[in-house]
Amino acid sequence: MKNKICISHKEDVDGISSAALIKTALDVNTVILVDYANMIKTLRSMVSSSYESNIKIDNLFICDLGLSKKNENEFVNILKELIEAKCQVSYIDHHDLDKKILSDLKSIGVKLMHGTDECTSIHIYNKYKRKLSSHSAFIAAAAAMTDYLETRPIASNLVSRFDRQFLMLEATALSYMISSSQHDNDFLMTIVDDLSLGKYPHDIEGGFLKAEKHAKKVLSVVTNIENSINLKKNLAYVQINSELPSSMVVNFVLGISGKPVALVYKIKKEIESCIISIRGSNECKVHLGRIVNNLSSELSGSGGGHEKACGAVIPKQKFAEFIKQLDNKSK
Numbered sequence: 001m002k003n004k005i006c007i008s009h010k011e012d013v014d015g016i017s018s019a020a021l022i023k024t025a026l027d028v029n030t031v032i033l034v035d036y037a038n039m040i041k042t043l044r045s046m047v048s049s050s051y052e053s054n055i056k057i058d059n060l061f062i063c064d065l066g067l068s069k070k071n072e073n074e075f076v077n078i079l080k081e082l083i084e085a086k087c088q089v090s091y092i093d094h095h096d097l098d099k100k101i102l103s104d105l106k107s108i109g110v111k112l113m114h115g116t117d118e119c120t121s122i123h124i125y126n127k128y129k130r131k132l133s134s135h136s137a138f139i140a141a142a143a144a145m146t147d148y149l150e151t152r153p154i155a156s157n158l159v160s161r162f163d164r165q166f167l168m169l170e171a172t173a174l175s176y177m178i179s180s181s182q183h184d185n186d187f188l189m190t191i192v193d194d195l196s197l198g199k200y201p202h203d204i205e206g207g208f209l210k211a212e213k214h215a216k217k218v219l220s221v222v223t224n225i226e227n228s229i230n231l232k233k234n235l236a237y238v239q240i241n242s243e244l245p246s247s248m249v250v251n252f253v254l255g256i257s258g259k260p261v262a263l264v265y266k267i268k269k270e271i272e273s274c275i276i277s278i279r280g281s282n283e284c285k286v287h288l289g290r291i292v293n294n295l296s297s298e299l300s301g302s303g304g305g306h307e308k309a310c311g312a313v314i315p316k317q318k319f320a321e322f323i324k325q326l327d328n329k330s331k
């Protein structure tokens with residue numbers, strides 16, 4: 001039996017759904033869920049453990065984990081080591097990626113499934129749909145909806161196959177389940193396992209209750225920060241001190257402020273850095289992911305993402321400069 005491993009993004013529906021779809025389609029033995037902060041560390045530990053324990057990894061699937069200027073070269077080097085150890089590596093993603101890194105990944109033998117036009121789950125479903133059911137199509141459609149990519153060509157065809165209100169309910173509840181469980185890896189793995197077995201989000205035991213509790217927490221935080229939002233010319237930003245991910249609050253700030261771009265940040269004292277989530281409305285005409293990738297790298301941080309949704313980690317002392325430059329570049 002081949003040793004197949006999937007490493008996928010743990011923080012949103014697209015990452016969790018990608019893991020479930022890969023597990024269903026390709027009989028993956030092991031799923032490892034990571035965030036951007038520990039992705040490289042996890043990959044490096046896989047290289048070390050394969051040498052030390054002499055346990056061969058036959059196939060590695062890396063899903064929905066975008067790269068930044070800070071980690072892209074190390075990412076290529078680690079994958080090169082795995083491939084030299086006779087591991088077949090597939091990288092499936094939809095985040096903006098430097099053309100040189102794309103070329104480097106191809107040159108070392110990585111199987112690439114990359115495109116910014118659809119979310120990662122849609123790429124996986126479209127590639128392996130002959131091995132997947134209508135339930136898998138539903139899960140991929142839910143991922144596209146929560147990634148705000150449901151109007152893209154393949155995604156829109158899938159979304160149109162299902163009752164839209166039911167899909168929205170299930171997708172939103174799944175998103176809140178995942179966000180509320182970032183410190184509960186066992187429950188995140190339960191979600192992956194249940195989705196891979198053909199269950200819908202409402203079938204996940206205790207899931208909707210978690211989603212309801214999380215929704216109340218989000219609304220409480222939004223109410224508390226409403227009068228603390230700072231307004232710049234093109235940008236609104238605010239700090240939160242809640243355990244909630246910034247990504248759960250930032251869209252509310254976008255709506256409340258009326259600015260083209262909104263930013264929510266938390267200060268992580270142990271690393272003296274700001275953890276940032278950024279969203280843009282349709283009024284925002286720039287690619288935020290590219291701007292944030294370049295800007296965060298210039299300021300000794302890391303970041304990047306999509307055109308209208310991205311994130312960054314910036315040294316605390318560079319945060320004011322980050323705000324100033326992002327505001328200027330968000331015209």
